[in-house]
Amino acid sequence: MTAVGALMKLHTGTPVTDPGVTESARLLAALKPAYGTPKQRTRDSYLWYYSSQVLVHAGGAGWDPWYGSLVDTLSATQETSGPATGSWDPMGTVPDRWGEYGGRLYVTTLHLLALEVPARHLPTYSAGAKPQP
Numbered sequence: 001m002t003a004v005g006a007l008m009k010l011h012t013g014t015p016v017t018d019p020g021v022t023e024s025a026r027l028l029a030a031l032k033p034a035y036g037t038p039k040q041r042t043r044d045s046y047l048w049y050y051s052s053q054v055l056v057h058a059g060g061a062g063w064d065p066w067y068g069s070l071v072d073t074l075s076a077t078q079e080t081s082g083p084a085t086g087s088w089d090p091m092g093t094v095p096d097r098w099g100e101y102g103g104r105l106y107v108t109t110l111h112l113l114a115l116e117v118p119a120r121h122l123p124t125y126s127a128g129a130k131p132q133p
Contacts (some may be wrong), residue, residue, distance in 0.1 A: 044096065077089075
């Protein structure tokens with residue numbers, strides 16, 4: 001819920017320099033996307049979707065490594081053959097935290113939305129900035 005809370009703060013006008021936002025972004029950047037193991041699951045499409053939005057809006061050094069981990073993790077686990085090509089298995093060897101409830105469509109949708117965040121969101125910190133020549 002840290003990611004959702006920080007995103008709501010940003011959407012309601014809290015500046016990216018707010019200590020609550022910067023601390024949330026720091027924490028989320030440290031939680032790099034990874035599946036984990038069956039005993040220590042860290043796969044969480046919901047967290048990754050909201051974290052991607054917070055980190056792209058907050059800017060800073062945490063975004064690039066975090067997004068690189070997201071791309072690497074999702075590229076390595078996307079279905080590459082059969083009728084489910086292009087999707088992600090919600091259960092797989094390491095189940096998604098919400099995969100049992102949302103299924104393949106839910107997990108795939110959140111993964112795609114997380115991947116496209118930099119293409120569809122203008123970072124909050126750059127609003128009003130003058131374009132560089």
